[in-house]
Amino acid sequence: MFAYETQILQRLAVLVVCHDLAVGQILSHNFQLQRPMSWFQAREFCQRHYVDLTVLSTEEQYFTLLNATAANKVSFWLGLQHQSTFSGWKWVNGEELSYSQWFRENDADCASLEAMLKEDNKLLARYCDEPHMFVCQGPVSPQPVAVDSVGSDHVILSWNISAFMQMTPHSYNVTTCTNKCDTLVFPYTGGSAFMSINISYLTSAKEYFIEISAFVRRPDNVTGRDMTLRSKPTALQVKPASLADSGSQHNVIIVILKSLKLVSLAPPLWILYRILKKCELKSESESESVHDVSQVELSAEETIVELFPQKTRGVG
Incomplete structure (x- = not known):
């Protein structure tokens, strides 16, 4: 026609x-x-x-x-x-x-x-x-995209297929970037209003930057090749939960090690405390003994003075 x-x-x-x-x-x-x-x-x-x-x-x-x-x-x-x-x-x-x-x-x-x-x-x-x-x-990009699972080497994403896109065979370009970018193609087979994909064998990173775009191919009789129409990509950032968990685990380990260190120092600290306590008690005991002797000597001197009052006055 x-x-x-x-x-x-x-x-x-x-x-x-x-x-x-x-x-x-x-x-x-x-x-x-x-x-x-x-x-x-x-x-x-x-x-x-x-x-x-x-x-x-x-x-x-x-x-x-x-x-x-x-x-x-x-x-x-x-x-x-x-x-x-x-x-x-x-x-x-x-x-x-x-x-x-x-x-x-x-x-x-x-x-x-x-x-x-x-x-x-x-x-x-x-x-x-x-x-x-x-x-x-043209094709419509998926909106919104849900992150169902994320780990140090994989991400599972899902989204609803719009009624418009369910009517035609199409595929999705999924580009994942860390230190480098890799693109995978996931075809939509039809018969479902839901799409779920698993991106595996990822290089471990603090964050994954992901872009998803829908595309369709149409024949081009002028050039003899297929013409590809692609939607504006949907972009999202995903942080692996395992990294956050490992950070929490690391903090817990540090607290435990510090606690163990304090426990290991408890016996020598207790011994040192006992030694110092004994020294303190001994020092206090000696101080009290000196004080008692002084009191005794002072009383003896006063007694001597009182015993010879006349002699003392006669000499004067």
Whole structure:
């Protein structure tokens, strides 16, 4: 159906929200395509070359794209479609529309973003076979990432797979840095909303710096190679618990050694204390003996004086 679609992709795609453009690899989130197509053709194109038509789950995402397309005066298909009277408007990943930014909602079944409107309410219901430009979405990085286990040589991480990413085969680049950086690839096999990985044989370090990014590969008929689209990485720092434990153990060991040292010094200190105590008692005993002798001698002298009072006065 699209004989030269990849060439159009290479020449006319404009990165709306992107990070780092490199040869053979595009790091991106949303792509604004300049070729008008029906809603269904646009979705097929996005699924073949990206992930799907863009999903704006929150108002924050809505206004981010709104600001990015402010300079354009055209209509863009979004991945938003009216399912039925009962289910209402849903994104292509199955999520319901959780906010109301409608310029006008009528009986049409596909939604566009009207960049030419001045007001913030720019969602418009249109008939799906109308030709409009469109916005594709690239892979989404995992948010948040949980640290389930960490040791001196391994880290176990886990995260929930978004409904958007469950719809397409993809993989994760996991880069772990200590003194050097190593990158591992973990494929998502599908059928689960949960991902858990074990990074083993790590070099022991005080901290691990980890980046995780999702990526998909799409064929590039122009160059004959695959084009890789990678999300903006999720970064985290992990400190091995074993190092903190070893520090606590080290402190405990020091306290124990100090206690043992004091215990080993107790016997000689007790002996020394006894010796000093004996010396102190002996010194006090001798001091008391001298004091008693002095008292005795003084009493004898006074007695002598009293015994010969007349003789003493006669000599005078």
